[in-house]
Amino acid sequence: MLLLALDTSANYVSVALVSEVRTFAFFEEEMERGQAESLMVMIESLLQKAKKTMADVQGIAVTVGPGSFTGVRIGLAAARAFGLALGIPVFGVTCFEVWAYHLGRACKVVLDSKRDDYFVQSFDAEGKAVNKPAIQSVETLKSELPFVAVGTGAASLSEEIGCEAVVKISPIAVAAARIALSRLDDPMPPNPLYMREADVTV
Numbered sequence: 001m002l003l004l005a006l007d008t009s010a011n012y013v014s015v016a017l018v019s020e021v022r023t024f025a026f027f028e029e030e031m032e033r034g035q036a037e038s039l040m041v042m043i044e045s046l047l048q049k050a051k052k053t054m055a056d057v058q059g060i061a062v063t064v065g066p067g068s069f070t071g072v073r074i075g076l077a078a079a080r081a082f083g084l085a086l087g088i089p090v091f092g093v094t095c096f097e098v099w100a101y102h103l104g105r106a107c108k109v110v111l112d113s114k115r116d117d118y119f120v121q122s123f124d125a126e127g128k129a130v131n132k133p134a135i136q137s138v139e140t141l142k143s144e145l146p147f148v149a150v151g152t153g154a155a156s157l158s159e160e161i162g163c164e165a166v167v168k169i170s171p172i173a174v175a176a177a178r179i180a181l182s183r184l185d186d187p188m189p190p191n192p193l194y195m196r197e198a199d200v201t202v
Contacts, residue, residue: 005177009067018177
């Protein structure tokens with residue numbers, strides 16, 4: 001199955017075209033804003049690089065959060081639109097899962113909440129979650145030392161409490177696609193994982 005994978009949940013856009021046996025192409029670019037406008041341009045460039053069209057895509061993998069409220073919505077809206085237009089399945093993957101993917105070490109995935117706390121979930125060395133996602137304060141995380149942190153909040157947490165932080169190497173969208181492909185028999189629906197209400201509502 002050829003999957004188009006999308007992640008706009010944080011201060012970047014990550015896209016990839018991946019099958020069970022091959023990563024055809026990927027792009028990842030940091031950006032604080034403008035993900036909605038950049039996403040479609042990057043997908044078009046991705047397809048050109050891989051010499052594919054949307055007609056070749058057989059499924060969509062998308063990160064469901066937690067992360068930026070707007071960013072999560074951008075990715076989910078695009079994924080659902082593609083799925084509906086093409087009549088193909090859409091698979092959800094949490095941001096915790098993609099950061100722990102193939103790290104090969106027990107870790108805490110620590111995601112930036114844009115406040116004075118973090119979104120956190122722990123994983124074993126095989127990349128399996130060992131607890132449920134939670135919002136944790138810096139003080140609570142400090143009491144749980146030592147641990148290895150990975151994720152969008154890992155570097156800042158390391159500065160605050162001195163935990164070991166790992167810089168992610170694998171492209172996020174590639175990891176999302178690989179995780180989705182690994183559980184086609186028991187897929188996760190593309191429902192948002194916000195963990196907190198939006199700061200601004202209309």
